[in-house]
Structures are given as structure tokens and as C-alpha cells.
Amino acid sequence: DAEITQSPRHKITETGRQVTLACHQTWNHNNMFWYRQDLGHGLRLIHYSYGVQDTNKGEVSDGYSVSRSNTEDLPLTLESAASSQTSVYFCASSPDRGKTQYFGPGTRLLVL
Amino acid sequence: AQSVSQHNHHVILSEAASLELGCNYSYGGTVNLFWYVQYPGQHLQLLLKYFSGDPLVKGIKGFEAEFIKSKFSFNLRKPSVQWSDTAEYFCAVDMGRRALTFGSGTRLQVQP
Numbered sequence: 124d125a126e127i128t129q130s131p132r133h134k135i136t137e138t139g140r141q142v143t144l145a146c147h148q149t150w151n152h153n154n155m156f157w158y159r160q161d162l163g164h165g166l167r168l169i170h171y172s173y174g175v176q177d178t179n180k181g182e183v184s185d186g187y188s189v190s191r192s193n194t195e196d197l198p199l200t201l202e203s204a205a206s207s208q209t210s211v212y213f214c215a216s217s218p219d220r221g222k223t224q225y226f227g228p229g230t231r232l233l234v235l
Numbered sequence: 236a237q238s239v240s241q242h243n244h245h246v247i248l249s250e251a252a253s254l255e256l257g258c259n260y261s262y263g264g265t266v267n268l269f270w271y272v273q274y275p276g277q278h279l280q281l282l283l284k285y286f287s288g289d290p291l292v293k294g295i296k297g298f299e300a301e302f303i304k305s306k307f308s309f310n311l312r313k314p315s316v317q318w319s320d321t322a323e324y325f326c327a328v329d330m331g332r333r334a335l336t337f338g339s340g341t342r343l344q345v346q347p
Contacts, residue, residue, distance in 0.1 A: 156334050165241075165325060165339040166279075181334065213278065221267045221329040226279040 129227040142201040146214030154217045155197040159210040204234045241338035256311040258326030267329035268309040274322045
């Protein structure tokens with residue numbers, strides 16, 4: 124069955140380190156998204172991509188970057204991790220704009 | 236600014252009680268509407284969606300939602316909740332932008 128996976132599921136890192144969170148989907152969806160989930164804020168969009176070589180900033184993109192070299196993967200990089208980036212990160216994909224997004228299981232990141 | 240509001244942050248109900256969770260958005264154009272559910276420790280799953288047609292939509296597990304365009308609302312309902320409905324519920328709206336805009340979520344606790 125097609126699916127969307129994230130790795131690692133849990134990560135502890137130190138302030139200032141570079142961290143990369145992986146997201147892989149097998150639906151062949153063009154659109155992929157990264158959100159962070161924090162108490163009281165719901166899900167906030169970090170970055171998104173509408174296809175290979177396309178990346179765009181979301182509402183909370185500072186300190187994060189993404190790259191899209193193929194359809195299946197959209198890794199999220201924290202260039203220099205900060206304690207404010209402690210959160211749960213969700214990746215999602217959808218076949219087209221405005222359509223249903225399918226979410227991965229999430230990565231819980233703790234920055235010490 | 237375009238936004239999605241969920242007025243109830245935490246709802247506590249007894250089993251068999253009726254449920255209604257509010258969702259309002261601020262956008263005057265065409266929208267696609269979603270409700271997602273997140274069970275404890277799990278990822279977001281689609282509960283139901285509205286794209287067009289009958290404004291009363293039915294989803295999984297006995298949930299339904301009604302789109303009232305004049306009120307910019309998409310409230311979620313269930314006539315009789317179960318303990319297994321304990322979860323966090325997110326309203327999301329596609330307002331023709333880059334990605335979905337999520338509400339801050341409503342935590343539902345059903346007491347046996």
C-alpha cells in the first residue's frame with residue numbers, strides 16, 4: 124500500500140547542530156508539505172513543494188530549509204537547531220492543490 | 236488576514252452525549268473544507284471533507300459536518316460520542332492559497 128513515512132520518529136539534539144528530518148511518500152504526489160505542531164497553535168506551515176525543484180516558504184520558515192530532488196522525498200533541515208524548534212513535525216502530501224492532504228506519523232524533536 | 240478559528244479548545248463530554256465543534260474561517264472566496272482527527276500519539280487522519288454539492292457531509296465513524304456559506308462555518312457534529320472519540324480535532328480550510336490553513340484544534344475528552 125502507498126504510504127508516507129517519516130524518520131526519525133524521535134530525535135534529541137543540541138542547540139546549534141544541524142538536523143535533517145526525512146519524509147518519503149510512495150503515492151507519487153506532486154505536493155508535499157512540512158508542518159510543526161505546538162500546543163495552542165495547531166499546525167503551522169513551514170515549507171511546501173509543488174513538484175521537483177520547487178520549494179516555497181510557509182508562515183514559519185525561518186531557520187528551516189527544504190530541497191526537492193525527486194517526487195518521493197522532501198527532507199527538512201534545521202540549519203542550526205534552537206530550543207524554540209522543539210516541536211512535533213508532520214510531513215504531508217496531496218495529489219493536487221486544495222485536495223486532501225495525507226499525513227505522516229510525525230517526528231518529535233527535542234532541542235536541548 | 237485569512238484565518239481559521241476553532242472556538243472550543245477543550246471539550247469534556249460523557250458517553251452518549253451529542254457533540255458539536257465550531258469552525259469558522261475568514262475568506263470570501265471559494266473554499267475546500269476538512270476536518271482531521273488526531274488520536275493520542277497518532278498522526279492526523281481525515282475525518283471528512285467538503286469540496287462542493289450538498290453542504291451536509293458525512294464522514295467516518297458517524298461524524299458529519301455542515302457548511303454554512305453565509306456564516307463562513309463548517310461545524311462538526313456527532314449525535315452520540317463514544318469513549319474512543321477522545322482525540323484532538325482540527326478544522327482545515329483551503330482558501331486558494333499555497334496550503335491548508337489549520338485551526339488551533341479542539342481537544343475532546345469523552346468520559347465513560
